[in-house]
Amino acid sequence: MPTRRAVRLIERLQGFLVAILLVPVGRRLVSTVRQRRLARITGDRPAAAPGAAGAGDGEAAEVPRRRFLAQLTMGAAAVVAGLLGVPFAGFVFAPGRRLGRQWRPVGDVAAFAVGRTVKVNYLDPAPLPWAGFAAETAAWLRREGDSQFVAFTIYCTHTGCPVRWEDGADLFMCPCHGGAFYRDGTVAAGPPPIPLTRYPVRVRDGVVEIETAPIPGQSPS
Amino acid sequence: MRLPGRIGRWIDDRLGVSQVVQHTLLHPIPRPNIGRKGWMYVLGSATLIAFVVQIVTGVALATKYIPAPDHAHQSLLVINDSRLGALLRGMHFWSASAMVLLIFLHMARTFLTGSYKFPREMNWITGGFLLGLTLAMAATGQLLRWDQDGVWSVVVWAKFADRVPLVGEHIARFFLGGDTVGGPTLTRFFAFHVFVFPALMFVLIGVHLYLVAYHGISEPPSPGQRVDRGTYRARYAALLQRGVPYFPGGLWREAVVAAALVAAVVLLALVVGPVGPGPAPDPTDVAAVPKPDWFFLWYYTLVWLKPPPLETLVMVYFPLGVGVLLFLIPLFAPYGERSARRRPWAIAAVGATLLVWGVLTGYGVSSYWVPDFDSPPIAPAALGIPPGPAADGARIFHERGCQYCHAVRGQGGRYGPDLTRVTRRMSPEEVRHRIVAGIRDMPAYRALPVGDVEALLAFFHAAAERRP
Numbered sequence: 001m002p003t004r005r006a007v008r009l010i011e012r013l014q015g016f017l018v019a020i021l022l023v024p025v026g027r028r029l030v031s032t033v034r035q036r037r038l039a040r041i042t043g044d045r046p047a048a049a050p051g052a053a054g055a056g057d058g059e060a061a062e063v064p065r066r067r068f069l070a071q072l073t074m075g076a077a078a079v080v081a082g083l084l085g086v087p088f089a090g091f092v093f094a095p096g097r098r099l100g101r102q103w104r105p106v107g108d109v110a111a112f113a114v115g116r117t118v119k120v121n122y123l124d125p126a127p128l129p130w131a132g133f134a135a136e137t138a139a140w141l142r143r144e145g146d147s148q149f150v151a152f153t154i155y156c157t158h159t160g161c162p163v164r165w166e167d168g169a170d171l172f173m174c175p176c177h178g179g180a181f182y183r184d185g186t187v188a189a190g191p192p193p194i195p196l197t198r199y200p201v202r203v204r205d206g207v208v209e210i211e212t213a214p215i216p217g218q219s220p221s
Numbered sequence: 222m223r224l225p226g227r228i229g230r231w232i233d234d235r236l237g238v239s240q241v242v243q244h245t246l247l248h249p250i251p252r253p254n255i256g257r258k259g260w261m262y263v264l265g266s267a268t269l270i271a272f273v274v275q276i277v278t279g280v281a282l283a284t285k286y287i288p289a290p291d292h293a294h295q296s297l298l299v300i301n302d303s304r305l306g307a308l309l310r311g312m313h314f315w316s317a318s319a320m321v322l323l324i325f326l327h328m329a330r331t332f333l334t335g336s337y338k339f340p341r342e343m344n345w346i347t348g349g350f351l352l353g354l355t356l357a358m359a360a361t362g363q364l365l366r367w368d369q370d371g372v373w374s375v376v377v378w379a380k381f382a383d384r385v386p387l388v389g390e391h392i393a394r395f396f397l398g399g400d401t402v403g404g405p406t407l408t409r410f411f412a413f414h415v416f417v418f419p420a421l422m423f424v425l426i427g428v429h430l431y432l433v434a435y436h437g438i439s440e441p442p443s444p445g446q447r448v449d450r451g452t453y454r455a456r457y458a459a460l461l462q463r464g465v466p467y468f469p470g471g472l473w474r475e476a477v478v479a480a481a482l483v484a485a486v487v488l489l490a491l492v493v494g495p496v497g498p499g500p501a502p503d504p505t506d507v508a509a510v511p512k513p514d515w516f517f518l519w520y521y522t523l524v525w526l527k528p529p530p531l532e533t534l535v536m537v538y539f540p541l542g543v544g545v546l547l548f549l550i551p552l553f554a555p556y557g558e559r560s561a562r563r564r565p566w567a568i569a570a571v572g573a574t575l576l577v578w579g580v581l582t583g584y585g586v587s588s589y590w591v592p593d594f595d596s597p598p599i600a601p602a603a604l605g606i607p608p609g610p611a612a613d614g615a616r617i618f619h620e621r622g623c624q625y626c627h628a629v630r631g632q633g634g635r636y637g638p639d640l641t642r643v644t645r646r647m648s649p650e651e652v653r654h655r656i657v658a659g660i661r662d663m664p665a666y667r668a669l670p671v672g673d674v675e676a677l678l679a680f681f682h683a684a685a686e687r688r689p
Binding site: 092093095096098099119121124125127128129130131132133134135136137138154155158159160161162163164166168169170171173175176177178180182188189190191193212214215216217 | 289290291292372373376377379380381382383389390391393394395397398399400401402403404405406407409412417501502503504505506507508509510511512521524525532536590591592594619620621622623625626636659661662663664665666668
């Protein structure tokens with residue numbers, strides 16, 4: 001097995017490294033221990049800071065200058081921190097891309113049977129090229145009548161897990177904590193506090209369109 | 222003088238090695254700390270070793286992980302297949318698990334021995350920050366797996382954050398890097414996981430260790446010896462007077478534990494292997510069943526448990542409150558008894574926490590409330606039910622989703638009660654009413670045709686009568 005061989009290799013390497021590093025370190029330690037007696041070690045506490053005593057006449061004149069230099073130092077430090085910190089925080093903690101809302105086509109009206117609830121996928125507004133699959137979002141779409149459609153979020157209003165539509169049960173069900181919603185999105189059972197969020201839907205030239213919505217701002221608080 | 226000795230002396234003089242050795246390895250520690258009680262004091266260093274393993278394996282993994290949403294998952298599969306890749310991913314996961322476990326054990330030990338008391342309050346508080354960062358690392362780490370669970374945890378987090386009053390929406394947008402899971406989402410979690418959090422941890426670990434050196438390691442408590450601001454430092458200094466050097470008296474245990482820990486991590490990585498990545502991510506795939514790693518399973522259960530009016534309380538203020546309370550412990554009780562033998566409430570608190578954590582995690586593992594979407598239909602013939610209304614009932618029981626939450630003869634979900642003997646508990650009227658009107662955690666099947674309800678009843682009757 002390649003992993004076993006690799007582990008043997010690692011072990012050998014480790015032994016080698018230990019030999020290289022630890023032997024001199026160990027020697028050094030042993031000699032240090034020998035050199036310094038325990039009593040001296042335990043007694044070796046840092047002495048009181050020198051310089052407090054012996055302030056001469058010239059020192060008094062130094063005080064305002066020292067105070068100024070101290071303030072200058074702190075001011076300079078603040079400048080450095082500010083010049084680094086502001087762009088950092090401003091960039092990293094920026095509210096992120098606000099994309100607004102966009103109407104996305106999800107299929108011809110004829111593709112949806114009346115009374116059926118199906119999942120539709122559509123693109124986020126202005127996805128970045130490397131987003132890949134992450135550029136896609138889904139919603140539950142239900143055709144109520146000739147040109148009447150209702151769209152529901154796939155995010156459970158409890159903790160945001162994906163709800164799935166179960167045709168036989170005539171319910172949206174959440175796998176995380178057992179929440180359930182009726183076909184109109186109202187809470188049927190379990191912990192969800194509010195009905196499933198609805199997305200705006202419209203029909204344009206025989207095509208069903210859903211308006212995109214940001215994930216934040218849909219939850220109860 | 223011989224040459225090696227002279228070189229050694231030169232290096233020591235210019236680098237000041239022995240000075241460092243003096244302060245780090247040879248500083249005195251209280252004699253009781255090298256006794257058998259010394260084993261209590263290895264947990265912090267073990268946590269640090271786990272962190273070191275995380276850094277080493279993490280840096281190695283970062284050389285081949287692609288933190289871009291369209292390629293991250295694939296790159297993990299490639300790492301899993303590459304030479305040593307699976308080993309390193311396994312070590313990274315198991316060491317992360319060890320680190321979470323150890324930091325909590327370390328905290329429990331510090332609490333039980335009263336080591337957080339005067340003058341070491343700041344040791345505890347910096348440790349609290351480190352605990353928070355460790356959990357943040359655990360959470361972001363799970364997410365970087367960028368599988369179905371990873372992507373959905375971002376959504377779940379954003380939804381959680383969204384509930385925080387006032388600033389919630391901003392935090393949620395911050396998690397997502399914008400409006401939805403998309404291009405900017407993964408990179409920010411990557412940057413926080415590999416740069417921001419570790420950098421903060423380095424600083425805090427530095428402070429934490431400095432404080433251990435500055436105040437000295439806390440000595441094992443003895444009952445009746447109370448911590449008092451006026452006398453403690455003198456008493457501790459006297460202990461150090463009779464102390465022993467940290468190396469090897471104290472350090473050998475930590476080294477042995479470190480070796481055992483790393484060996485265990487490598488062993489687990491070899492035998493059990495890495496975790497995931499799970500199925501390829503897809504924010505439009507609603508078949509996902511997101512579940513946190515074991516670190517946060519207790520919270521997963523807690524969120525399920527809470528009574529609806531207390532939702533925000535449990536989801537937001539409870540974790541926040543626990544966190545603040547943890548920080549304040551040393552400020553509440555900085556003096557007095559340190560020994561756990563004289564602090565029954567401390568033992569009770571640790572015991573209760575452990576119990577609650579265990580129960581919540583246990584429920585999180587079983588998570589019986591999750592609908593059993595894959596439960597196969599019950600074959601009436603297997604229960605000895607002849608074709609007829611009762612057999613139709615078995616089919617309807619499956620088709621209508623009753624079986625997601627209810628079992629009959631052991632087949633089906635576990636959220637609702639087992640319905641094998643429901644007709645012995647309830648009258649037919651009650652059963653009909655329950656189906657159509659629902660109750661608390663059961664939806665009302667208002668639109669269910671009367672025939673279907675009757676068929677279900679027939680099925681329940683048949684199931685109750687027949688013995689397998």
